[in-house]
Amino acid sequence: MKAVRFSRFGGPEVLEIVELPDPRPGPGEVRIAVRAAGVNPSDWKKREGLMDEELPQTLGYEAAGVVDVVGAGVTYVGVGDRVFGLAGAGAAQAELAVLSFYAPIPPSLDFADAAALPAAIETATRALDQLGVRHGCTLLVNGASGSIGSAAVQLAVVRGAHVIGIAGPRNHAYLRSLGAEPVAYGEGLGERVRALAPDGVDLALDVAGSGVLPELIGLAGGAEHVVTVADFAGAREHGVRFSRGDEGRAVHVLGEIGELIESGRFSLPVAGTFPLDEVAEAHRVSKAGSHARGKLVLVVAPAGVYG
Numbered sequence: 001m002k003a004v005r006f007s008r009f010g011g012p013e014v015l016e017i018v019e020l021p022d023p024r025p026g027p028g029e030v031r032i033a034v035r036a037a038g039v040n041p042s043d044w045k046k047r048e049g050l051m052d053e054e055l056p057q058t059l060g061y062e063a064a065g066v067v068d069v070v071g072a073g074v075t076y077v078g079v080g081d082r083v084f085g086l087a088g089a090g091a092a093q094a095e096l097a098v099l100s101f102y103a104p105i106p107p108s109l110d111f112a113d114a115a116a117l118p119a120a121i122e123t124a125t126r127a128l129d130q131l132g133v134r135h136g137c138t139l140l141v142n143g144a145s146g147s148i149g150s151a152a153v154q155l156a157v158v159r160g161a162h163v164i165g166i167a168g169p170r171n172h173a174y175l176r177s178l179g180a181e182p183v184a185y186g187e188g189l190g191e192r193v194r195a196l197a198p199d200g201v202d203l204a205l206d207v208a209g210s211g212v213l214p215e216l217i218g219l220a221g222g223a224e225h226v227v228t229v230a231d232f233a234g235a236r237e238h239g240v241r242f243s244r245g246d247e248g249r250a251v252h253v254l255g256e257i258g259e260l261i262e263s264g265r266f267s268l269p270v271a272g273t274f275p276l277d278e279v280a281e282a283h284r285v286s287k288a289g290s291h292a293r294g295k296l297v298l299v300v301a302p303a304g305v306y307g
């Protein structure tokens with residue numbers, strides 16, 4: 001099968017489409033013919049050697065496609081089903097991928113829509129679970145307009161939380177449409193949040209990693225009320241929990257999201273699609289951070305089309 005791989009760290013030019021052995025699903029896993037795979041900011045960070053030392057590396061946490069092999073013990077889905085989910089071992093940006101955690105694609109979504117979901121909704125749900133977000137609490141989300149942030153806003157609203165979202169001004173109407181009260185980032189952030197929540201907030205989630213953990217701690221009344229998914233160094237410095245998927249994933253949301261989508265209570269836009277062999281351009285757009293709101297997605301042609 002064809003897959004995206006890099007064998008040395010560097011710019012987008014180190015990305016290659018290579019031929020790799022077809023993967024086999026283990027017990028409880030499924031293999032899919034990938035039709036779309038999500039692109040995440042961690043992809044370019046990994047490619048630049050900023051996150052781990054692994055070489056060579058095949059990228060991709062999330063994908064959507066059609067089941068072509070089921071592992072031992074799988075009864076929930078079968079060959080031919082449309083599914084989306086998370087690749088526990090990575091390597092989802094390929095013609096075939098093994099999904100460890102998966103669910104049927106909600107009926108109204110196409111493959112690209114579905115591939116945009118897994119990492120954003122899992123990361124958002126994990127962080128909300130770790131914070132203990134529940135009905136009636138006030139949650140502050142830093143980076144609320146991004147893919148994880150907008151997922152966190154919507155899922156917190158579904159839980160009955162009052163959400164204040166920090167984002168750039170061009171995204172404030174978008175945040176209101178998701179059910180959050182928007183505030184702008186930058187100098188004076190604390191005062192702007194206190195104008196909406198004079199006693200501070202109950203909980204805060206940092207998705208932007210923009211260096212505001214001290215402000216979030218002050219607003220939430222202590223580091224124990226704050227979680228970050230994006231500021232590893234700041235978390236260590238300020239005693240804040242850094243949430244990472246390898247410590248336990250909130251995969252329950254994969255099976256729950258369909259009902260929220262079909263009832264109009266959740267959506268995550270696709271900002272742009274790229275053919276698998278244009279992955280380098282997807283990395284450039286992702287790193288520039290200049291894409292319209294939503295996820296970048298690689299569209300994978302059926303096996304045999306490339307090369």
Ligand SMILES: NC(=O)c1ccc[n+]([C@@H]2O[C@H](COP(=O)([O-])OP(=O)(O)OC[C@H]3O[C@@H](n4cnc5c(N)ncnc54)[C@H](OP(=O)(O)O)[C@@H]3O)[C@@H](O)[C@H]2O)c1
Nearest residue numbers: 041143145146147148167168171185208210229230243245
């Ligand atoms: N720990 C984990 O398990 C995990 C898993 C997946 C991803 N991540 C990390 O999570 C982060 C976010 O990923 P994503 O996919 O949501 O990114 P994204 O879709 O690119 O969104 C980033 C958002 O950050 C906002 N932003 C930029 N500068 C800001 C500032 N100074 N203050 C507040 N917000 C600011 C932008 O808002 P505006 O456009 O409104 O300016 C943008 O919408 C990345 O660092 C990624 O590596 C962590």
